[in-house]
Amino acid sequence: MGFLRRIFGGGQGPAADSGLHLYVQCKRCTGVVHVRVDLNNDLSEDEGETGAEGYTLLKEVMDDRCFRIMRAELHFDSRRNETSRAIDGGRFISEAEWEELRAKGKPVE
Numbered sequence: 001m002g003f004l005r006r007i008f009g010g011g012q013g014p015a016a017d018s019g020l021h022l023y024v025q026c027k028r029c030t031g032v033v034h035v036r037v038d039l040n041n042d043l044s045e046d047e048g049e050t051g052a053e054g055y056t057l058l059k060e061v062m063d064d065r066c067f068r069i070m071r072a073e074l075h076f077d078s079r080r081n082e083t084s085r086a087i088d089g090g091r092f093i094s095e096a097e098w099e100e101l102r103a104k105g106k107p108v109e
Contacts, residue, residue: 043055
């Protein structure tokens, strides 16, 4: 019976979340959005002369209030550690700010 668990993975606890959580506030309507990025599948590989030099994420985020698209661009090194981020049409906020704004009744996606 133990071999079935090894094959199908039964009995193991939940896997750790390998995602990156982004919290964004729209500059126009001040609505807030939470986005989860899968670091294993959502990144695009940056090719250099020596192969993979890093990764880029281009993410379009839309709130549910004014439906404005905010464009985020994040860069990562070869080990998928974030090196820079920028966003057009919004601003990055912390999880604590997102929770506070959500508690005040700001639109949350």
